[in-house]
Amino acid sequence: MAFWMLLPSSSVGMRRSRLEDPQDLLFYLGAVELQSSVRVMKVKAEVLPNKVAKTLVQDAFSKGAVCLDGSPAAYHYDKGYGDGVNNWVVWLEGGGWCKRVEDCGRRFNYSNGFSNHMDSKSFYGLLSNSTTSNPEFYNWHRIMIRYCDGSSYTGDVELVDKATNQHYRGARIFQAIMEELLAKGMKNAKNAILSGCSAGGLGTMFHCDRFRSLLPSTVRVKCLSDGAYFLLDNDFKTAKILESTYRGVVNLHNSAKMLPPSCTSRMNPTSCFFPQHIQQDIKTPLFILNSAYDSWQIVDTVIPFADRQDFAENCKKNLSKCSPDQQKMLQGFGAEFLSALPKSYSPSQRGMYINSCLMHCQTDHDWSWNSNSDLLNNKTIAKVFGDWFFERDPSREMVKQQDLPQICSPPS
Template sequence: MNFLSVFGFIGLVVLKLVQGMENGNVSDMQYWGRGFYNRPLLVGLTLINGAAAKGAVCLDGSLPGYHFHRGYGSGSNSWLIQLEGGGWCGNIRNCIYSKRSRHGSSLHMEKQIPFVGILSNKAVENPDFFNWNRIKVRYCDGASFSGDSQHEAAGLYFRGQRIWHAAMEDLMSKGMRYAKQALLSGCSAGGLASILHCDEFRELFPRTTRVKCLSDAGLFLDTIDVSGRRSLRNLFGGVVTLQGVKKNLPRSCTSRFNPILCFFPQRLIASVRTPLFLLNAAYDTWQIQASLAPPSADYRWNWNDCRKNYARCSQPQLKYLQGFRNQMLGVVRGFSRSHQNGLFINSCFAHCQAERQDTWFAHDSPHIGNRGIAQSVGNWFFDRVGVQAIGCPYPCDRTCHNLVFN
């Protein structure tokens, strides 16, 4: 099985959470057992019944779905859409594997999921968005909600773009059309999707509606891996070609570049007209594991320990990772010149910080200066203050919640 192509890694391989640099290790189970985070809201799965008639189906042909918790009070006319992540599938074998999982079939999705972090319904955990209408759209197409094709012989449906439209139409019919403010967000592959669909989301609403987008851990870079090749470009090439993504990519990009290159956010963010916030770890752990130093590129297994635990990286390896951080900062330089855009790039070994409670908003959550992630996103969305936050390079940030793997 291709290491790069399936499922991402959120919650699947993380065994330990390292808080800061010297605070010791705390397992996820122990952490979530603490009183402050006990008993998150569980929200049931809603299938989009009218989707099949539009051909908007998961990889296996099952109905797509979402989890929806109604807003109330001051948030009753505010809407937050979170697009789920979960990797990509760029060849028939891996897509067949995916269609037998929750990332390819609603038959395998959890019937209830906890709403935490940016989806939490508690003001002490999510001060700006806790009483909004909050929706998690499930990911089951393997192409960041952007494909439109099928492979009849393998029984595969690549209908991500149709799923996107079906979900938005269904939510509009349930009250989203009356939104006074709306935020499209997403994590990982969902973070890429939030960039791809940001302007489409804006067009759903009147100009009087405040509409913005948030990409969490979606800034995937077209970078050279440790073997001198481009592992992620190879994966994205398979996704774009197999799933018919080209026709749904911005023409402003595809008119100048190969469509495969236009699946990378670095070539998209400059053309997004809607206000966009990029939340990313400078040493994104998914990209380290699957793009920079994947096992397929690490012929002598020199990166095995570093890939799993940043504390075991050698000085040359850290220098290489600093180069990756520098590349990321170069990519966002022009983006950050627009005052409508927001930026929070902390020097942590992390991935998807908005959907974890400990990193989104907690007494010891990551900070740049004197502001954490939730406060920074809220300040930007409500135009309280501009946010262009970039943390100092490793190892100076002692507020990180760094991920460690076994």
């Protein structure tokens, strides 16, 4: 059975697209849907910052640093100044995955597969230039790497698919942009952060130690993974969707060699795509930011497809409208999520901020990054992460445990 859906397009507003499998749409545009809903809220709560222009990777073709369609990869760079001139924060954009040739081909019409569709970007949250929203990092060199490979920056296939002209080069994109940033001055950094949201947050975990290795040992280097603690959860039948997706990504993009060898030596590469299996292999200090009720995981991998519209229109907007079964499902997911978090670690090596907001990413907009929307121990995400990064506060773990999520929204 085929499905016709209206999909957003950066060039023509809306496109009518035929999908054979409804699950394809969920992983293809799931993150886009969430980002779009957040974008509406941003207009109400935040003053729009200056837009940061797109920079195409130099010599992208010779380096193989190209998007799925073969166009040059891109990033946005807002230069640091003042006492932030020797500090860098690099943020990896997310946007789902493509596990089959057909899935990747659909991305040609959007910025997550074709750099010509990438416009200038406004920086929020961790990348904001506002002293109010981002007091710790506002004047650092701030870079957003655009996501156009569909593999969480792990793809490394030399041959181009002649039938489709598809390129699977996510790892080469990461490497080429790192080389450019080092040449622009990152090699002289005093402090550096690698971060990312969703599929980009997963890429942050995969590349965290690699990022550390690029810089001198004297540099303080830490990583922040946001909205990327995806579960391999055996208690929910539909959670097998993620396992199937990651298996397809690993095979299509040749991703195994970009995963931690200490993980792939003890289990299959698909299992090593799940943070609960690789976090222990990451040697560089890592901060995990997530909701125990991650809205993307709940909507796209837990709730049966036939029930998703009802959940989105009722329960997700007003928890009092959740049915008993939906409440049970939410409670079960929250419990499973908390049980999958790291159990024992050195606070200097692992930090966490796990709240109960029914949302996905939280570093990419001001109202969740540094506001009173959902404080833990009276501290914002920005405050807790800053204290952990600069080693100012021994209390570096914030985990909120409650039976049901809460609706978090920007101040009116």
